[in-house]
Amino acid sequence: MEKILVLGGARSGKSALAERWVTELPDAGPVTYVATAGDRPGDDEWAERVRRHRARRPASWRTLEETDVAAVLRTAEGTLVVDCLSLWLTAVLDGTGAWEDAGALVRVDAAVDELIDAWRSSRARIVAVSNEVGSGIVPATPSGRLFRDLLGTVNQRVAADAHRVVLCVAGRALELPAATPIPPASTSADLMPPSAAESSSVTLRCSTTLGRASRHAPSQTMEGHPGVPAPVDAEAERAARERVDGLAKPVGSLGRLEEIGVWLAARQGSPVLRPPARVGVTVIAGDHGIAELTSAYPAAVTPAMVRTVAAGKAAINALASEHGAFVRVRDLGVDADLGDVAPEVTEHKVSRGTGRIDVEDALPREQVRAAIAAGRTLAGDLSADLLIVGDLGIGNTTIAAALIGSITGIDAEKATGRGTGIDDATLHRKTEIVARAIERARPVRDEPEDLLARIGGADLAAMAGFLAGAAERGVPVLLDGVVVTAAALVAEAITPGSSTWWLAGHRSVEPAHDAALDHLGLEPIVDLRMRLGEGTGALAALPVLRSAVAICSRMAALADLDLG
Incomplete structure (x- = not known):
């Protein structure tokens, strides 16, 4: 009814x-x-x-x-x-x-x-x-x-x-209007500049923050002008620190749990913490032209896994069910026709795969801009107070290594990992591809859209837009592994200061991940030697965040103890 x-x-x-x-x-x-x-x-x-x-x-x-x-x-x-x-x-x-x-x-x-x-x-x-x-x-x-x-x-x-x-x-x-916006058309509307795409989303949606409705409207960014992240509440942060220090324990004895609680209070806008009421996971999928040269699995795995996530049977779905989150998957650049899945899965699709980043550009710049705009839309159309974005796509760790190497300056040998579990010969070839991609990207390393066009992909561009959009709207994000963190580096360039709204959920075994986290100044919550993607590492950290809320909101104050 x-x-x-x-x-x-x-x-x-x-x-x-x-x-x-x-x-x-x-x-x-x-x-x-x-x-x-x-x-x-x-x-x-x-x-x-x-x-x-x-x-x-x-x-x-x-x-x-x-x-x-x-x-x-x-x-x-x-x-x-x-x-x-x-x-x-x-x-x-x-x-x-x-x-x-x-x-x-x-x-x-x-x-x-x-x-x-x-x-x-x-x-x-x-x-x-x-x-x-x-x-x-x-x-x-x-x-x-x-x-x-x-x-x-x-x-x-x-x-x-x-x-x-x-x-x-x-x-x-x-x-x-409904929470899900009218999707852009799959033809010319996919090429809308961010100013047009985002202005339509501004008129259709309200934004959310953790425990606070519509605190910040989305930034209406124009071409060449980055958005502005929502401010955190410094007074709430100060009051939360004072409150936590006054709990019935030695100051600082609960370590990161205290730090996470205070961090969250500044983004909830209240020293009285509440656990996230609605945690939204968006898995963004895409294929890459170098996949057959750098992965242990064929590209056909990507559409199969999109269907698996959509059916609720992937690892991310199992974790989400356990921890009270909801999951959706979106195809931004899968090299397949996914007409057999729900229409919303493909409503923001901008490409079918990419070029080989070691010898050609990944995408036209117009598609990069459309993907960034789609990511911003996806960050703004959920009624969630904590967001997670996950990756899905064969070959995407190669793209992540190239982006991280380009932005942080580490060389290909230090950036490249085994991804899906490749052998030594494939690792050597993958490292060479990453090195050539980093060299190709050198002239545009400081231009986020051009960098994504040269060595990125629709999926990573959308993740970057998602992360920037979440910060602009004032919604906290738990970051996942190396692919999402590579996109986070680009998002920080698109909207400087976005990282103030992110917590690093986990540390991946991929070697480039540490360099990316260090560049962003983020410390991972857990290290479980994971490298799956999908948002699983971030979701595995959610119970720790909830524990931080419990500690900071339910403990007695030291002043209330009966010391006789």
Whole structure:
């Protein structure tokens, strides 16, 4: 059944709009109005407001005053009007004591998860009303900021599984577009310059940050002018450091967990940490013209693995299922026709493979620009508060080695690894190819688009756009292995300062990875000797990040200990 979310500020007319829609439905069936506010004894103004709302509703409607909205959604039939989610969240915060106790936020998260599960599975037609609270001034109190951030997350998660989302302003309804944007055409639109491609995405989407809705709009970058990464919250970082240092432990005794927690607080904009509510993994696939010379596997593996990821059966899917993330795969440059997969998998495709980077350019510059724009779009069309981008493609470690060598200055012997497990003879040939590619790229090493055109590929260009776009929108990213980190070097050149929004998930066994991480000033969270790609190394680090949140948000303060 249809699910609609109606958003609006105070006195915007959102409740009246929702009620009018349901009244006008020809097939509404039995209607239940779920009032989530509860009683407020002694508050005459509130009682009068409730009376006016009741008088406005048709007499045939059943009114149910209930804060356990999930239970109602699971069992309801017919049509429900839930008014409103903001008051429901208030009741949850009251009931858990989370206004003052950060450790209680885990119970708030559980209540939100329960609500979302019920929203998704309900057989009823539902019109839910909620406040849009992220557009005004920054609340002056910690509780105000906490409520704003949590409600923003609730609204995003409900919207992600709604058929329609409507914003009500001054009694007027504005239909918001779907989260997945209209894809560019596979012909001339693929060659749109970034200014055109990105301006269309700006008008279609809102952005997200970790635990905060729509904090930063995407940068509208023009040709030749890099975007600007969203600022991190220095005050939240300072307060989080002070809070962590005051926990019941020796200062610094939890090492990187403390550092990760403080880092995350600056990007959540609050010293009171929350675990990521929605982790999105985007696997970007592409083939490369040098694959048959440098890989132990044929190029036919790439389309087969795209289908495997799309079917939910790859390594990244298994890890995502275990750790509560969702996965999508996108073909940017696979050298095959993937017409048998879902249309969205190929909606941003810009090429079929690349040229041989040791003797010819990888791509025309126009395709590079289209791929970067597609990556920015992919970073902005997810309702996620933590992002991971993964790679998929035979031959892509050769491209990564060449890019890292070009940007960091290390030579081919130090940059080139065994990738898919190649033998010594193939490693020697791969190293020679990387050396020639680095030499070919020398004149353009400081021009990111030209560098990608010469020795990159559509997949790495899209990853670079994705990483730059995430930073511009203020969404934290866990970086994966050598291929993604090679793209990160290019993204840092496209949008300087982007790396402030990235954590290195893991250290790959590929030798170029250390050089790339050092160049970016990033320290990997885990080292599991992985080299698969797909985003698996980054996702393997997610439990450590969650542990950092738990430590920083649930521990007692040293000052609260009873020392007798």
